[in-house]
Amino acid sequence: MTDQTSRRPSKQRLDIQGLRTIAVGMVIVYHLFPVLLPGGFVGVDVFFVISGFLIVGSLVREAVKTGQIRLLAFYARRIRRLLPAATAVLLTTMAATVVLLPQGRWPSVAKDVMLSALQVQNWNLALGSTSYANATAIVSPVQHYWSLAVEEQFYIVIPLLLMAAAVFAHLFKRGKEMTCLGVLAVITVASFIHSVVFSASNHDIAYFASTTRMWELGLGGVLAILMPKFSLRRTSGVVAGWTGFALVGISAVVYTTTMQFPGSIALVPVAGTMLIIAAGSNSLWVPARYSLTSLLGLSPITYIGDISYSLYLWHWPIIVFYVFRLGHPLRMHDVIVILALSIVLAVLSYKYIEQPLRHGQPIRTPAGRRFNRALVPHRTAYVLGAALLALSCTAALGPWLIVQDKIEQNNRVINAVDYPGALAFDAASPHQVKPGLPVRPDPAVATQDGPMTDKAGCNQYDPATVPDTSCWFGDLSGHSSMVVIGDSHAAQYVDPLVDLVEPLGWKVRAMVRNGCPFSTAPASSGGVALTNCSEQNKASLEKILALHPDMVVISGMTPQAYEAALHWHWQDPRELVSGYEALVKPLIAAHIEVSVILDNPYPVVSVPDCVALNGPVSAKCQTPASTTNDPVDPLRQVGADIPGVRVVNMRHYLCQQNICPAVIGNVMVYRDNHMTNTFAKSLAGPLGAALGL
Structure with a gap:
């Protein structure tokens, strides 16, 4: 999202202000109606081109x-132009988080607010986009700060x-403009190649990285x-303008988030934006009607273009908070309310924050001299910038510390009787x-109540890089051994199994990898096969056969759960069954005891949030068992197909009378689609009996 030029030319380009309206309009429509305009995110690309044209120019x-180049003056203008409105939205977002969201959401929003204030939110999202833990997290109300x-x-x-190019040109008697153009061209070409690759x-x-957007x-x-x-003739200008508009519009209608974007395909909306800007460049003629x-x-x-920066800042947190509290998809009257509120706040922000602090108001010194605040020393x-940054970080720190205190309280050992x-x-x-x-873990910290594999950094097992001595738990000197393998739903059982077998003199090896079922059949996403996992599983099998443990325990999400959580899928359910069996049969042939644990029910709501808002016994927080029964759970079929495989089903400890409660025995069942570690550990006894231990 671009700002308006830090120093406007004497004759303002009204068509560029109108182009801002198109850009922010596409972004807002995309956020409200992603099916209607699946590529509306290209509005950000339009803003980038406008910004480069005005600011770099x-x-x-x-x-x-x-x-x-007067760097101090340039950065001072950027601070006055951008930070006040951005800070106002960050502070309001943090306050709304405390008022409207459950405490469990406070730390993540606080972190995002601080990173947005520090202008690194894009890298936070880039790294988080590959994090399995973030796949089911609530969308950040300030994630749109990535473009800033x-x-x-x-x-x-x-x-x-x-500036270095200008100095070089002066020293070596070269043209300054062409030298600057050469430097800019090198950066542009290098960034484009990097973006494509x-x-x-x-x-x-790549979508969030600054290096792929420069x-x-x-x-x-x-x-x-x-x-x-160059000078476009009047007819050429008309053709260029509408051609550029068509390119941008087609991109907004045709593109989707599954495409390799930005990459080379971003050239289409970028070229369209350049044509639109070029169409209005000739000041010698009046544009055709x-x-x-x-x-x-x-x-x-043009007025919407004037307030586009504030409108961009305000609309997204309003959508996030509104949808969260609404609890169901937006209806038309909801959209009208969101748009009205966004425009009102944008107008107020533009009039009372952006403009006064950007341009300043004339003030008079005691001696009667008038001057403009914008001309005050840089x-x-x-x-001002340091104060606004400190204000944002301080506002975020308070709620974060409150939840940290609850984490400390939650770490205390709870009474198993209660x-x-x-x-x-x-x-x-x-x-x-x-x-x-009170429910344990507290809803405010339930999302962080994960297994020891997460805390020990053993949730991304790779047989090629993880030493054979790593990720062992339990009685490390014990003569009996167990391997737990599968995805993050298999990792849920590491803690209860360790609690169960450590007193018996067993050691447990966690060979779990988030998002990686123990199968040779790769899932696909957006038409791309995710083969890395299946190849690693073949190497893991060789490791297990060499180790020859007393027992191998396998668990994993069902295909339906993978589709819901990550939008990964297999074309045929039998494909995943065959992938499991290709790895299980060699274990059985090696006379290794194999047990498979069927997947836990998949909750239909964010359980910690629901409990925080509605209480532990609310029907809103329950998951109907009818939506969780999976008659084609691939692991169930594996047990039916391969003699000697023990099938363990723990669902009757999570559901009764066709209802899967949010809280059982005063313990929160779920942290997201995973069980809380506290609840999983309460399964140790029944799990041991089911495994024959």
Whole structure:
């Protein structure tokens, strides 16, 4: 999301203001109706080109005219222009989080607010896009700050390089403008090549990385340098404008998030934006009545462009909070409310925050001299920036510390008599549940109550890199051994199994990898086969055969759960069954005892959030058993097909009378689609009996 130019030319390009309206409109429609405009995210690319055209163009003109770039003045203008409105939204978002969201969401939002204030939210999202733990997390109300971070990282680098180019040109008697163009062209080409290559290998990270986006801003700057050297005729301008509009519009309608974006396909909306800007470049003629340039210059359209920065900042947190509290998909009247609230806040932000702090108001000194706040020494802007940054971080720190205190409380050992967990559903001898006790783990920290494999860094097992001496638990000197293998749903059973077998003199090896079922059949996502997991499993099998443990325990998510959580799928359920069996049969042939644990029910809501908002016994937080029964669980079929494989089904400890409660035996059952570690450990006794231990 771009800001408006830090120093407007004497004659403002109204068509560019109108182009901002198109860009922010596409983004908002995409966020509200992703099915209607699946590629509306290209509005951000439009903003990048506009920003490069205006900001880089002004920097080059300054370098050519004066031989230098006043860096302190440039960054001071950026601070005054961007930070006040951005900080106002961050502070409001943090306050709304405390008021509207459960405490369990406070730490993640606090972290995002701080990283957004520090202008590194894009890298936070880039790294998080590959994190399995983030796959089912609530969307951040400030995730849209990633585009601001990309721009600011670009503008930390590019003024320095352009200034160096101007100095070089002066020393070696070269043309300053062409030298700046050459430097900009090198950066643009390098970034574009990187974008194409990286988007093909990992477009989730490439989407947010600043290095894959710099070429879009760079092309805007190249256009600003070259455009004065060419003059479009009136007819050519009309054709260029509407052609550019068609390219941007087609991208917004056709593109989807599964594509290798930005990559080479981002050239289409970028080229379209450049054509639209070029169409309005000729100041010697009046645009044709029905040209795009003329339409974009209409007052209602340009006004939305004026407030587009604030509108971009406000609309997304409003959508996130509204949808979270609504609890169901948006209806038309909800959309109207969201749009109205976004526009009202954008207008107020533009009028009372953006404009006053950007341009300043005339003030009078005691001696009667008038001057503009915007001309106050640049150190004032830097003091303002530091103060706003500190304010955002301080506002985020308070809620984060509150939850950290609850984590410390939750780490205390709980009384198994008062908190029987799964044993409250024991068919033979159900444990009594003492009423009136607080739920453990507390809903505020339940999402962090994961297994020891997460804490020990053993949740990404790779047979090629993890030493054979790593990720062992239990009695490490014991002569009996067990291997637990599968995805993160298999990792849920490491702690209860260790509690169970350590007193018996067993050691347990965790060979678990998030998102990797123990199968040779790769899942696919967006038409791409995820083969790395299946290849690693073949190597893991060789490791297990060499180890020859007393027992191998396998568990994993069902195909339905993978589709719900990660949008991964197998074309044929039998394909996954065959993939499991290809690895299980050699274990049975080697006379290794194999047990498979069927997957736990998949909750239909965020259980910790629901319990925090509605209480532990609310029907809203329950999962109907009818939605969790999976008659084609591939592990169930493996047990039926291969003699000697023990099938363990723990679902009757999680569901009764066709209902799977959110809290059982005073213990929170789920942290997301995984069981809390506290509840999983309460399964140790029943699990041991089912495994024949």
